[in-house]
Amino acid sequence: MDTPDQTREDAAASRAARRRFVLELWSVMRAWRWRIAASVGLLLVAKVATVAVPLLLKRIIDAFSQPNLPARLPIYLLVGYAVLRFAATLFNEWRDLLFARVTLSAVRGYARQTFAHLFALGPRFHAQRQVGSLLPDIDRGTGGIAFLLGVGLFTIVPTLVEIGLVLAVMLRRYPGGFALIILATFLVYCGFTLVFTARRVVYQRRVNKLDARAKGQLADSLLNLDTVKYFTNESVELDKFSKIMGQWQEAGLGNQRALFILHVGQSFIIGIGVAAIMLLAGMAVLERRLSVGDLVLINAYALQVCLPLNALGFVYRESRDAWVNAERLFALLRVPPDMPGAERLPPLQATAGDVVFEDVRFGYEPGRPVLDGVSLRIAPGTTLAVVGRSGSGKSTLARLLLRFYDPDGGRILVDGQDIRLHSPSSVRRAIGVVPQDAALFNDSIGNNIAYARPGADAAAVEAAARAAQLHDTIAALPEGYASAAGERGVNVSGGERQRIGIARAILKAPPILIFDEATSALDSVSEHAIVEELERLARNRSTLVIAHRLSTIVNADRIVVMERGRIAEQGTHAELLRAKGMYARLWLLQQRLERERE
Known part of the structure; x- marks a missing residue:
């Protein structure tokens, strides 16, 4: 009462x-x-x-x-x-x-x-x-x-x-x-x-x-x-x-x-x-x-x-x-935005795509830290993979880089610029994302690809689809690029949906890429084909890969292992296997499970 x-x-x-x-x-x-x-x-x-x-x-x-x-x-x-x-x-x-x-x-x-x-x-x-x-x-x-x-x-x-x-x-x-x-x-x-x-x-x-x-x-x-x-x-x-x-x-x-x-x-x-x-x-x-x-x-x-x-x-x-x-x-x-006035900040000028996390601390709720003093760098044109158990803070790195949230402490730099001092939209324009499950609108497949760059002509859309090894599949459809994707993409398979996500990233052509567990929902055959496309897309770009399956990141320039919001290990695939630490244990476990499934 x-x-x-x-x-x-x-x-x-x-x-x-x-x-x-x-x-x-x-x-x-x-x-x-x-x-x-x-x-x-x-x-x-x-x-x-x-x-x-x-x-x-x-x-x-x-x-x-x-x-x-x-x-x-x-x-x-x-x-x-x-x-x-x-x-x-x-x-x-x-x-x-x-x-x-x-x-x-x-x-x-x-x-x-x-x-x-x-x-x-x-x-x-x-x-x-x-x-x-x-x-x-x-x-x-x-x-x-x-x-x-x-x-x-x-x-x-x-x-x-x-x-x-x-x-x-x-x-x-x-x-x-x-x-x-x-x-x-x-x-x-x-x-x-x-x-x-x-x-x-x-x-x-x-x-x-x-x-x-x-x-x-x-x-x-x-x-x-x-x-x-x-x-x-x-x-x-x-x-x-x-x-x-x-x-x-x-x-x-x-x-x-x-x-x-x-x-x-x-x-x-x-x-x-x-x-x-x-x-x-x-x-x-x-x-x-x-x-x-x-x-x-x-x-x-x-x-x-x-x-x-x-x-x-x-x-x-x-x-x-x-x-x-x-x-x-x-x-x-009257509900206040999380970042009031952020869009009035100057735009980010991203060219090389040099990404640096400096002593970053963050929690979604007070008293529950997700990241605790994380420092890492994605050098221009290299691929950094992040692995770890669920809840270790892997995907949070991507959300912070995209400025969905701002760090509670530390800073994130892109080409030497603190992204908090620049508008979120300009930060996101510099980044291409291929998520775990590419979200599609209830529109044509062509328009879903073109969503990455509104106003792109048909030739650019087709070129992106070809680069993603998707053109032949689309061309075989009765209505071609005008074919409906359906609500939430129900008319296309998981592999095709991921290729549309890749085609979007190709069309956007950003200096920085994020692959957020982009193959975890696919079968082994589809995964192998998609990984090849992702690696081709990542060439000459700074790439952050959030990975669950370690087999998809063996070629990464550097691998970071997260544990409870901290960096537990880092190195190349070979270096981490030789260290016989957490990464090596995860690798052996996944290899055994793969063999049992065969």
Whole structure:
């Protein structure tokens, strides 16, 4: 249970979030101030026309209700009535057309900003969040901003303007009792709506949270569909999803009950207000104090006020929902990147590709070091292989070199430049990576290769594929380079996927290469062929090889053996075998296992 201090802190945080949100929307509106001003002008003209329609209708009814009918048809009144009705619609539609650019531009801007922000956030954030739960937050958040800017602004403001105009006309033409009833109905309606909508927001937040959890669970299960089927755990995943959806259903029912009370209460208040106005007007007509035209006018104004009140209640409820949705989007945008301002640093100038790790220390979590004082060098044009048990820090070296993280201590130099003083994107442009499992987009094979160098022409893509010994395989496909790789590359084999990864690195042509266990997922035949391609690719480049199978690195210029975040041994393959240390034991163990498999 929350303490009073926690409740006060939550309330203060909510108020601060609302202030930030209002400032955000204000900045959007200020950028489009002239277009918004024109839209508001059209809105006011439309509302004046709307309020004038019942006045003209009263004059028409009174003209035809007299004992002696007019000698001539009051054409100007009848035509004017039609023109006013058309003008109200015309100016409203014109306003919407004019304002559409504001709303759509704001949604586009925030969607792009969110997308860019997600790229700026580091691996720590993405490791803790599910893609399936992020997407609904982004979708609902941008939709909420669009609603608050468009429908919210141009429903609340016009309704208030319309009610103000109606009250002014009623006070000028009729006894104050009519205006008093309309004002009292408006105030009671607003008070009731504010109180009960605030109660409903609690349910709406829970519905949104559970909806995001359900979509996250669904996406996680589908992304790991093969694993689910391996262990025949379809029922387990279904139970997890059903449990979340059950909670979502209960929250939704609570939300609907709150909505029922809100709708019924609002309709009751409007019904009482309309009944009171019509009773008062009917008595005045019977007493000959008002004409039939006055009764029609008062009835039209009562409906003209009460119907927008209903719309106002709907918009207020939806605005609160939109506010809740936008809150989550803005909370996401406020998550600070791991390296704020890093992209404003000067670009790295990498030519020779001389890589040096100087006394590097690093841990993903405080108190749990992964690297502890690692110093090593990859001389230009040489290959350095790193081996060791799982968790020894091998792959962490690659992540630090790519500036996914910065060292806690020490530094990493490329051609004498500390990479922390240069933008991460420029560091990564100087490095080509062939990972354990090359990730492919649901696009053509040609575009997947060209991803390494956007804008590369077909000849360059084909040359990279030829160098990776992949061209003949692609050419044999019915659609050639236009053949679809499928989602996550399901249409290509493991060996072909790795060759696409190699072709990407060839196309990028960087001075530095990283092979992160690039053959560990392949069979022996495929591994042998891929290793030859990797060695050909590594010629004349500085190469860091993260290896599991020692047979793939026997030709490396230098091999480093990692143990608990430190360098335990280093040397050539022959030197390390002669030393009869950890490397030699790992080599003998893997050789024995290979023989047993044969």
